[in-house]
Amino acid sequence: MEWAGLLTYGVFFVTVAGIYAVLTLGLNVQFGFTGQINIGIAGFFAVGAYTSAILTTAASDHHLGGFGLPFPIGVAGAMVASALVAVVIGWVTMRLRTDYLAIATIGIAEIIRLALKNEEWLTNGVRGVPAIPRPFSETLEFDTLAGLAGLLPDPLEATVLEVLSGPLGAAVLEVLSGPLVSLVVVLVFLALAWWMVERARVSPWGRVLRAIRENEDGVRAAGKDVVRCRLQAFVLGSAIMGMAGALYANFVGFISPEAFLPLYGTFLVWVMLIAGGAGNNTGALVGAFVIWLLWSATQFLTDALGAEYATQAGALRVLLIGVLLQVILILRPQGLVPENGRKGRH
Amino acid sequence: MLMDFLQVGLYGVVLGSILTLGAIGVSLIYGILRFAHFAHGDLMALGAYFALSLVVGLGFPVWASAPFAIVAAALAAIAIDQIVYRRLRRVEPVILLISSFGIAIALRSIIQLVWGPHNQVYVKGIQMPWRVGDLIVKPDHVWIVLGAVVLVIALHLFLTRTKTGKAMRAMSDNMDLALVSGIPAERVIMATWAVGGGLAAVAGIFLAMDTRLHPVMGWSVLLPVFAAAILGGIGRPYGAIAGGMVIGMAMELSTMIIDPTYKPAVAFGLMVLMLIVRPQGLFKGNA
Amino acid sequence: MSLLTIEGVTGGYGGADILHGVDLRVGPGEIVVIIGPNGAGKSTLMKAAFGLVTIREGAVLFERRDITRLRPDQIVREGVSYVPQERNVFPSMTVHENLEMGAFIRDDDIRPQLDKIYDLFPRLGERRDQVAGSMSGGERQMLAMGRALMLEPKLLLLDEPTAGLSPLFMDQTFERIQSINRTGIGILMVEQNAKQALAICDRGYVLTMGRNRVEDTGASLLANKDVAEMFLGG
Numbered sequence: 046m047e048w049a050g051l052l053t054y055g056v057f058f059v060t061v062a063g064i065y066a067v068l069t070l071g072l073n074v075q076f077g078f079t080g081q082i083n084i085g086i087a088g089f090f091a092v093g094a095y096t097s098a099i100l101t102t103a104a105s106d107h108h109l110g111g112f113g114l115p116f117p118i119g120v121a122g123a124m125v126a127s128a129l130v131a132v133v134i135g136w137v138t139m140r141l142r143t144d145y146l147a148i149a150t151i152g153i154a155e156i157i158r159l160a161l162k163n164e165e166w167l168t169n170g171v172r173g174v175p176a177i178p179r180p181f182s183e184t185l186e187f188d189t190l191a192g193l194a195g196l197l198p199d200p201l202e203a204t205v206l207e208v209l210s211g212p213l214g215a216a217v218l219e220v221l222s223g224p225l226v227s228l229v230v231v232l233v234f235l236a237l238a239w240w241m242v243e244r245a246r247v248s249p250w251g252r253v254l255r256a257i258r259e260n261e262d263g264v265r266a267a268g269k270d271v272v273r274c275r276l277q278a279f280v281l282g283s284a285i286m287g288m289a290g291a292l293y294a295n296f297v298g299f300i301s302p303e304a305f306l307p308l309y310g311t312f313l314v315w316v317m318l319i320a321g322g323a324g325n326n327t328g329a330l331v332g333a334f335v336i337w338l339l340w341s342a343t344q345f346l347t348d349a350l351g352a353e354y355a356t357q358a359g360a361l362r363v364l365l366i367g368v369l370l371q372v373i374l375i376l377r378p379q380g381l382v383p384e385n386g387r388k389g390r391h
Numbered sequence: 392m393l394m395d396f397l398q399v400g401l402y403g404v405v406l407g408s409i410l411t412l413g414a415i416g417v418s419l420i421y422g423i424l425r426f427a428h429f430a431h432g433d434l435m436a437l438g439a440y441f442a443l444s445l446v447v448g449l450g451f452p453v454w455a456s457a458p459f460a461i462v463a464a465a466l467a468a469i470a471i472d473q474i475v476y477r478r479l480r481r482v483e484p485v486i487l488l489i490s491s492f493g494i495a496i497a498l499r500s501i502i503q504l505v506w507g508p509h510n511q512v513y514v515k516g517i518q519m520p521w522r523v524g525d526l527i528v529k530p531d532h533v534w535i536v537l538g539a540v541v542l543v544i545a546l547h548l549f550l551t552r553t554k555t556g557k558a559m560r561a562m563s564d565n566m567d568l569a570l571v572s573g574i575p576a577e578r579v580i581m582a583t584w585a586v587g588g589g590l591a592a593v594a595g596i597f598l599a600m601d602t603r604l605h606p607v608m609g610w611s612v613l614l615p616v617f618a619a620a621i622l623g624g625i626g627r628p629y630g631a632i633a634g635g636m637v638i639g640m641a642m643e644l645s646t647m648i649i650d651p652t653y654k655p656a657v658a659f660g661l662m663v664l665m666l667i668v669r670p671q672g673l674f675k676g677n678a
Numbered sequence: 679m680s681l682l683t684i685e686g687v688t689g690g691y692g693g694a695d696i697l698h699g700v701d702l703r704v705g706p707g708e709i710v711v712i713i714g715p716n717g718a719g720k721s722t723l724m725k726a727a728f729g730l731v732t733i734r735e736g737a738v739l740f741e742r743r744d745i746t747r748l749r750p751d752q753i754v755r756e757g758v759s760y761v762p763q764e765r766n767v768f769p770s771m772t773v774h775e776n777l778e779m780g781a782f783i784r785d786d787d788i789r790p791q792l793d794k795i796y797d798l799f800p801r802l803g804e805r806r807d808q809v810a811g812s813m814s815g816g817e818r819q820m821l822a823m824g825r826a827l828m829l830e831p832k833l834l835l836l837d838e839p840t841a842g843l844s845p846l847f848m849d850q851t852f853e854r855i856q857s858i859n860r861t862g863i864g865i866l867m868v869e870q871n872a873k874q875a876l877a878i879c880d881r882g883y884v885l886t887m888g889r890n891r892v893e894d895t896g897a898s899l900l901a902n903k904d905v906a907e908m909f910l911g912g
Contacts, residue, residue: 144427152659360503367497564768573754
């Protein structure tokens, strides 16, 4: 029982960290490659999550749809929806200093959150969208495993079947049938996101983006369409954030506007990217896992202070991460895994 | 109908006064330090809570606690600048932007830790409104508008009559020339934070008088404050006055047509419109 | 004793060096001109005297005091004022306020000095409440010099003071520079209009590729065939 709980927690931990890693990769395309500031990550994340939820849930009277479509279509829809929002915001702000983009993203995230709360026909408002199906959850059941065990030599098969039928087996199955599949799905999509972003980084397009970041006028003088390249990067990054949203929705099975506050959706992702090393995809991954580990570890504050002080403990945790961000920016702005050729910014 | 319009317009002036005080600070800081200060809303909230401590703890009336809150918020702004932003000044301004976002989150946590996560008010109970014809005027609204007018005049005098105020304008105009003229940049930057922080405290107190105190109050008002600053041409404190009034008025008047929850969307829409049509703001400056 | 001494200065803006062991001297009350082709490091050399360049080797002395490592705001207090080539006024401020900002570090009564500037540049006196951004290029150049003179410096550094001015304003500007100099202020300037500049200066330096090429009196440089071919348009 003990280690089944630990296993469940481990699976849960890596799954959430993986979703954050996808978000961080998306932000890396925007900030790391191109120097764009997006303070509305939570908004793009939410658009992806709700799009996928509406596409994949069974028909419901409480919100738009659902359309009962397969999970991959949910992910694709989420990416397209987030990309569309990004096109609109980007079109308005790409010609201007990045401060304006930053302010505009704050605005769009806030408006998305208001809409999620108020447009009940679309999102069921504050009550949220329940019963979002887990991807491929029916694949790993007792019969499947028993079938697999049949491939083993007889004495071993008997032992495995015995274990599977016992209480330990039930616990293992419970983990395997749901969370483990989700974990695999998240890791597969993380690998996909990584592959896209890394390909983009080493491509000629990626080099143009870095050149824009270092010397915008020079790139413009070389005849490149700076605004267009920047917009492409912003849209790609936002689409990846939308993908993370779909993964999240189908992993937790229930979403409501509360899940998309700037604190979790935006702030933590920024800390992850800065801590890992902006511009570097490995850095983005490392940052996501390390900061998620740290954030989870600060949970002990809540436990130590007791339920009575739960809100204070929560605030204290956020404060610690906020201070950590400043310390990193001042002492190690290049992050844990610095981008090649970019030393500390001092 | 006309009465409704006037009544809502009055709310617009009240909200406009609050936004103006916040937007002036944002604009001053942008003009001199060249970054959008995302912790400004939370600085406003901090100022409002400083006042709450005096109101609740020592039984001060709100107006008497304001001066202490102003000083405390100004000191807090200077401290944040000295401890954090100052060390990042030689780096690209975008890093300051991210840093200030982190400070915003940290300030909000501090507010939650010290004052708790719940809604609070300065004075319990309902204020007896005055009736002017068919208009309903709350005394608090009068104080807010008058307070904003007095502060704007004081700021104008400061910027045009005092050496430090003129140096702030000079640095905003042409930082390099200010430096080669021997203007002590760091001292003027401190003064800028003091003014910006002090005005933010008043804006926060006014906002709390008009609505209530809540840890997220500052973050919620950040978007309209920036919309006001951008409308007036960010970096130009005088533009922020017009920008604040336009945004405040538009947000309140829109409630006659659309769901009031979408008030921030109106500010956002105006801001986006401005960015498309005239990114330099309502008043073309020296650019 | 010389006012400003630059000795074997090597340095630039953090990247590659632009100056390579350059020497230069300005005596009290002298007008000294730096000429040379584009990219020779003329402006950089002048900025090196004002703490705006990272100096790796060599020294800058002002009246025997080592100012090599001082910042611009410290050098101003020593009695050196600098007029940048571009963006050299506060555009949203009035003429009067621009001059006040020039005197920011003074705590005494600046009115006598203001009167002197308005005497020297009557045009500024007529427009003291006009916003600098709305003035013509020539007027702005006057204002920029006026601003720099508010501290009553011993040495005035001028970076291409006639760049972009009409011929009429150009002549006026050279005349003003001479009248400023007659009050005893030493002047170091970088100029594109080498002919006119050499005509009013005491001594001139020719700089190429960040190195000293020729140094002589203005009259001799004007007469120098090589210099004439290179910079004076034949």
